[in-house]
Amino acid sequence: MNKHGYNMSRRGFCLCCLGGATFATTGGWLTPSQVFAAAKSLVVQIREAAAAADITTTNLRGGISALSGSGGNMGVLVGDEGKVLVDAGITATRPRIEKALAELGSQPIKHLINSHWHFDHTDGNEWLNSEGAMIMAHPNSLKHLTVATRVVDWDFDFPASPKGALPTKLMEGDEETLKFSGQTIALRYYGPAHTDSDISVFFQEANVVHVADTFWNGVYPFIDYSTGGSIDGQINAAEANVKMVDDQTIVIPGHGEIGNKKDLIAWRDMLVGSRENIAKLKKDGRSMEETVAAKPTEKWDPVFGNWAISPALFTRLVYEGV
Known part of the structure; x- marks a missing residue:
């Protein structure tokens, strides 16, 4: 890991070397968008890293596995009727x-479920659709994929997706249930969280749930304010996840290792505590620079601060939203 907190690991995509020179020459006082703009486009870096990435398969239970290494973690149900995928990778x-x-x-x-609209979870939509997958998502995922969408904190404009990459079956409410190969698959919309399009996918008989980017196991998250995300929404989703699972539930995160209820609780507590500390500093009149310098996430940095989103960058993201 370099001194700015960006490194390459097996926990999903690589955000290495972002903003290195600019970060050094400015003393590190950058907004999230300036950090990402300081180096070659984050999106280009992720796609280039994925081109050389290995795919790791983790067999869980009930015919369900997780694939990691291509953007966000993918879930796969294999049964007599075919395969259901959660997220499409890069x-x-x-x-x-x-x-x-x-x-x-x-x-x-047979089916592909998009957990939300972000490219590291939907980039493979078109080729999977060409292989026969019907794509399902929340309506807000379709909304963002259909038009050009700018993510300010990535300093990137995503063009509208081609027709073959668009979801054709949309959730009609906040909850929907599917039956496939002996599994009851429960979809639930979080409301605005990481984005405004996040859903969980719960394979009920297997007691395995994919919660996507409402949970980054052991790492600080990115929060997409441009498309409806917020720190408060992330906390609300974290609370919902803790309530949704039991001690035997296997949890597939958007990024990071396969987890469980204990991991979800640790993640929620980190989000709540970080928000409280940062909000207090901001309320007291501290600037973003002063807030970062105060190290409000120091308690959690040894666990969550060793991957793509550094403690300083996570502090800036939370500061934006409190």
């Missing part, structure tokens, strides 16, 4: 995703 990883899926069985891909 297109550049297609050959290795195809190999991993083939090793899980010869069943065809």
Whole structure:
């Protein structure tokens, strides 16, 4: 890991070397968008990293596995009726995703569920649709994928997705239930959280849930204010996740290692405590620079501060939203 807190690891995509020179010459007092703009586009870096990434398969239970290494963690249900995927990874990883899926069985891909609209979870939509997957998502995912969408804190403008990459089946309410290969698949909309399009996907008989970017296990998260996310929404989603699971539930995070209820509680407590500390400093009149210098997340940095989003950058993200 470099001194600014960005490193490459097996926990999903790489955000290494962001803003190195600019960070040094400015003393580190950058907004989130300035950090990302200081180096080659974050999105380009992630796609380039994915092109060389290995795909790791973790077999869970009930015919469900997790694939990691291509953007966000993917979930896969394999049954007699075919395969259901949660999230699509990044297109550049297609050959290795195809190999991993083939090793899980010869069943065809029938359904793809997008947990939210972000590219590291939907970039593979078009090729998976071409393989026969019907794409399902919350209406807000379709909204963002259909039009050009700017993420300010990534300093990036995403063009509208091609027709073949768009979800064609949308949730009609905040909850929806599907039946597939002996599994009851419960979808639940969080409301605005990481974005305004986040849903959980719960395989009930297996007691396995994919909560996507409402949970980054062991790492600080990115919060997308441009498309409806907020620190308060992240906390609300974290509370909902803790209530949704029991001690035996296997939890697939958007990024990080496979987790459980204990991990969800630690994540929620970190979000709540960080928000409280940062909000107090801001209320007391501290600038963003002064707030970062006060190290309000220091208590949690040894666990959560060793990956893509450094403690300083996470502090800036929370500061934006309190």
